[in-house]
Amino acid sequence: MKGQEWYQADDVAEEYDDKRFSRGGRLIDRREKEAVLEAIMPVEDRKILEIACGTGRFTVMLAQQGADVVGLDISAAMLQQGREKTKDAALEGTLEFLRGDAGRLPFPDDHFDTVIAMRFFHLADDPQAFLAEMRRVSRDQIVFDTFNRFSARSIYNWALPMGSRLYSKSEVAVLLAKTNLTLEDVEDDFIAPYGLYRSIPNELATPIRTLDELIGSLPVTDHLASVSYWNTRVR
Template sequence: MELRAVEKSYARWAPVYDNTFGAVTQRGRRRTVSYVNAKGGNALEVGVGTGLALPFYGREVEVTGVDYSEEMLDKAREKVRVHGLTQVKALQQMDARDLAFPPESFDTVVAMHIMSVVPEPEKVLAEMARVCKPGGNVVITNHFARESGVLAGLERLMAPLSNLIGWHSDFPLATVMGEPSLTLVERRAFPPLRMMTFLAFRKAG
């Protein structure tokens, strides 16, 4: 997606995101964060959005969140304040294609439901790998295009509307499988209707 389209989409979705797409994907977020909690250490959530996942992080994890949208971040900061989420150490405005962190900064880097939204997802994945420590994990939960069936046809029909609806319905899994420093160690299907895919990668070293 084009960056300007992403900006407009984020601003449009921010007021209603929690009760629409956010509600549909909440079970997958819980399961993804439980994986991060089991690893412990410090974690970076890329595309933290309105902070829907933040309350699920355990106190044993030190969380930093980044997002391109200030409208989304404002809602995330409010959640941190209202719920007293002391495990959240920072929420920063940032382009996921150019993360302002030194190499090898985080034990786990996680992105939930953003890879089919951001421009240049391959570059975003490369940045996630760069800031992950050797031996650490890069975790992605996202919708990927189905290869067959009725839903696959619907995804293809919706594809030209990506800038309007805010995500690529026909986003191919191969897009996130080409980072040479990452090895896939786990793959699972998440609700609703097994539409979301959980991928855990380990960084070399």
């Protein structure tokens, strides 16, 4: 995995949410959570594993919605931030944070209804192996996102602390075929790069997002989207 040492640093974990999901980044956070909920609904009573759960943005949300969730991450510092979030959260389901390696998941086959991995595959050095392991422990559904090769992200990708693996639609289709997953739905979004939203106040980011959504709704711009949200089913 790219950038493991950087990712596991205490100061990175402490500042992670503020740097990425404050200011205009709130719009990114909202959209990503919408994408996850839309794919999984109804959430209540589902048994869910989140790979690379980080500070628990999705794990806490899903537990609040009534799911029984395990959040797995390699960073103890990130997991600690997630545990802090649960102190004041009203959880309808259950939530457990576990430190572990996404390449060797400590669960039996078909253990979860759904496995999700957000902000993960752009760091994967062997995406097929990781997806196959997720497929092994899921009996129904896998939801993940990818950053797209033909997008604005490719312009500044080299400057990111961990870099990114960028994907074409055809590459993801091959991964799904090799891991016996069937595509149920894919949504493309964010013509403007994430870095733009994070760098400006929410008040400025909101009209840009409105324009972004308008342009993104045109069929001819699908291939320019920065991110794709994939909803797949186990065969």
